[in-house]
Amino acid sequence: MVAVDILLILGVGTFLTPVIGYFLGDKERLLGYYVAALHGIALIYIYLNVIYSGVSSEPFYVFRSPVSSALIFDYVSLFFTTVFLIVGFVSAIHSIGYMARDRNLTIYYTLYLMMMLGLIGLSMAYDLFTFFVFWEAMAISSYVLVAFRYHLDEPVEAGMKYLIMSGVGSLLVLYAISLTYGLIGSLRLDYIVQYMISIISFASIEYLTIPILIVTLLLVGFGIKAAYFPFWTWLPDAHPAAPSPISALLSGIVIKAGILGIMRFVLPILIQKPLSFGPPIYALAILTMTVPNIIALMQDDIKRLLAYSSIVNIGFILIGIAAYVYGSPLYGAAASLSHVLSHALGKGLGFLAVGGIIYMMETRSIRSMYGLGRKRPLVALALSMALLSLAGMPPLPGFWSKWLLILSAIHSKLWILAFLGVFNSVLAVLYYIWLIQRIFFAEPTEEVEHAHEAHPAIKAALMILMGIMILIGLYPQLMYELAFRASEILSPLPRIL
Template sequence: MFSPPIDILLIFALTTPLIGWLLERIKKVQLCGVYASIGLMISLWYIYELFGNISSGGAQTFTSFFSSQLRIDMLGIFMATIFVLIGIFASVYSLRYMERDTGVPLFYSLLLLMISGMVGTVFAGDFFTFFVFWEMMCISSYTLVAFRKQRWEPIEAAFKYLIMSSAGSATLLFGMSILYGICGTLNFQGLHMALSNVGSSVWLYVSAIFILIGLGVKSAIVPLHTWLPDAHSAAPSPISAMLSGVVVETGIYAICRVGFTVLTGIEVEWLSVLAILSLVTMFVGNLTPLLQTDLKRLLAYSSIGHIGYMLAGLATGTVLGLTGTLMHIFNHGIMKGAAFLCAGMILYRLETREMKEMAGIGRKMPITAAIFALSLFALTGMPPLNGFISELTIIMATVEANMAWLGIAVIVNSVISAAYYLRTIKALLQPISHKKVEEAKEGPLVMLIPLLIMAALIVVLGIFPDTLINFARSAAIALLGGG
């Protein structure tokens, strides 16, 4: 129907409620998570097969029954890999994390639909297909944020997310319609060729502004970021890991694709705006967490800072800069995913997000605390962990592009981030002061397994980064070669 990885995800998403109904009859509904995880693993296998085909034969095109087009290149494969990989970790983790909730089959169905939308977005070959999958991702994510609807906080956060994201989608759609009016096509390759001949115009600038605003909301670029801290902190922790680790980065992908494939006539102006937004976004994202006492809000705000780093790499417009950005997307998905899942493990045991109430929890949950500290050190860019490699690549790219001031800003913000990350680690190791902490114990094994794998990836990708560098570089070259 679309392409094997998406088809598998959609089939499993649509059949999960039926499987859940059958499992409820034997009181094993939590096994829906196993079913969803199997679907994600099969999808990842098909992505690997596509990787081999594209490596040897170039981009592949699929046309569905309603004429929407998928054009899968190495950039799409790169992004889909991290989406599905983090999805597997979140799905396995949720086997125990969601055991106290009702409607578990719906949770996994929505998770699979959200990942389907993300993969479809990065595989899209035209704006129509892109927008359909984009909305699938958005609608699923709103619902997942509000999944624990018996509480007021998730409902409020989801409503705020819905309003801002819907406004962003409407703005994006308006920008797309202007492009269609200029070029008479929504196909990315067609737009690339048409705009190369047309050159810049007032309407092209207007379209670019609307598209950037629309994508900026989903990417949580300052000042369009205000929905993110509420949504990411109120959502169930596996969904927080998905939202912060990969969903936001879908918007960064879209900025890459539109900027370097479609809006080639105004690329200089586009990159200049991204540089300014990068600077503002990284400082707001790293200064605000200094004031936070809620652990998940602190992690959510820090994601905004990392979006600033990614924009810095994009703003260079070079292969090295794009390689650094793509590496950081991959690494951030793992680092921040692990951090949110560790926070979720602590929340699972203590039922609080306030750092002052979890003092000393590292003494009772040493494995979780060690992985949490590792992920936070990686997020600061500490060598030899994976975050260091991608941040260093971005800094090198800014120097190469005569934008050293932006590289200096990345370094300054990494130092700022160390302040609140170290404060968080300190809270884990303080003397125990609450009874709940005294009674706490290490998290369940099924929740620890994905955390241990992610911790291993943080170390391995830092010490042996060549495979990731080559993968990211091939994706960057595919993008700059016309998508």
Template structure:
């Protein structure tokens, strides 16, 4: 079968990274190559969307060539609504990350851009692979460029954070690889469809589910295997933090939906109550710890633990409304938290501190930054009319239908989000303007506004009219829930969910 737009989307960033190896170490040339390669990948991903059948819940647009014939491994790619939504999010964010990084990265810009382009290809491969060995290769390869992005261009404790990130995620990935090899022994193939057809005993499902769950739980990350994330976020450069929050964490929640749920349905049903408990604990724990942070970047890092807890909660509510909204919330979190990390990076470039106490009254000096910061914070705390609401509220609604206690307790996480986000905003941007550093802080430049503008458009656009995003992901989610054996309740339409509020 011929390779098509999916392979093209994966290949373009990698090709850009290879081109950088042969061009002069000239910042202007590096910027052009990086932007052209990442923008071309975004255009190629739009071609996938054009060919995609929204009404078809199955994996589509399959591309397959022999990769390792001796063991039956193919270079096999395909997309459904869930993976396509995350592919579009990835290719959308990377050009913005590169533009935002061009002035802040002072050392080895060529290596930085090449690492990001290679990382983009690896993540796109995770979302598109339908051969489990290929998936494992892409899943593990993402560690290498991100390790260097944190370890070379990060903060003062970058080496510690990079090693911690690498060790945590490698452990989970190795256990998942063992589980994949066991499935291969049963199916005689690494093909996703062939492995889905394998009949596994309940005991086999439990052990295999546990191996996959650990790999994905670390990547999400789910409490209590989350401790690598605050360090990685705090020490990563701005672009690294945006990519971590916007895309890399979604590999875990995507893996749960693509692999853990449909391959091990009985284990999924049996483990779901425990995972609802873990999700609620993660939401409340991440929110409370975020309230205590003095570093604004670390605060947003812990908020990611809480927000991704909502995604896992919706996934294991095993309810069409909640699980569909959990995928929507993956996209929403990538946009909102990505924008927050960009704003933190822009402020850090001006002040070289992230301590909340060092700021105060900044709205008087940087009104554009203050306005955008408030808008994005409101999105992150799920204000109606913005994108966070149309993901988070249906998650709570669907969870309440299947596990009332979990929905009630998780709702307190939304209240705590308002506390830590608005309190931090109030301390940084309102009150008296004290100190020469605050007095001389400059507002956003046109380039920085241009980077944030597309994110703001989507934050508002999805909040006002989320139906296209729901239409994209809902059929694939319904298919997964049918395979698990729990697809009885129809999804609540987003408009209906909002009217309930």
């Protein structure tokens, strides 16, 4: 069973990290290669398995009973593990350079692997409680990673804020899980779906109160992690405060864990029709896209700008989910999934490039990085490529996913959402293009003139991620193939009762 094998590889790797770090002593920064190698091994193992034995949608049970915990490795898991492992691999390489001046790197890499273990486990969990256990593993290590440089003020304060909001969010998810257990007697997805099918025939309010409460709690709990509309206040503090490779992970993939939770456990409930959560999701998509986009226009701190742009992109992903709820499940889910991939790559590259800039110049102010393209072309090119992909320039992955998102909104006749999607893309292009223009064409500032050379590991990480982005930009069918196969699992054909 490939899910168990992957968890074993990463789990044993995680618990070996402190031991190896202890024996390495002063050379503990070499652990970065080990962490990157583990990600590579896991990725290669998954794809060898997929090539030789295919992907099965059969869950793996510990024992045959409704209360057993279950793992699965279907196309949804394949999609999310691919995204998580690619970004994790590149960030691990980037960490070798970026974290070279820090201490306590054994702790850093152990927590890093723990977070990746949690994320990979999330994508494979088939029952709510297994999901919750991996969710907490991921969340708790991410709190510590945000506050990793605890000798500075900002990370500590941001980490505390993140911990309080996200901790309450995971407890709300746990409350929903306990209600699900009381209502259905099982936490497994197939039992939940079966129950929802069984109550379709009597859709009266007594039967729907608790399911509505459960879905609301799940949407709020996952929403605090995914940072959509009323719950995004922690994100613009926490993501800039973390070390840059961790920012790339947080913005690229950790907030997608909330989206994964919604896709895996909420959408199969919503598609059974007795509940209609259409209008709230519609409103959330609109507000999440528009409000942070306007705030992002007035940022000078480049990491804060990227953090606000992450919230905007969660809004774009919600367009696909709204399309799913409003009647085109296949296209909606596929569009959301492909935007998850393209945003993970784009935002990952963006934060890693900014990490390179911080490594060279030790500043995050946009004003002091004018003219960077003339002195340090590689990092500036990587940043521009990330921004262009986020803006949706045609040969890059961001264009293909946004195109599918707008198409899915039109396909389910959500004209306002489609229009606002295009409008917000254009609004975002404003500040992206402005930034690129300043980076390449303004006169170099004094800080840029005195910038150091970037660490080779940082350059390597940027080049690998740029290569992957160009590959997916030129062959978008790679992304679409994965996304549509996963979407077929998430959107079953209408059942005949």
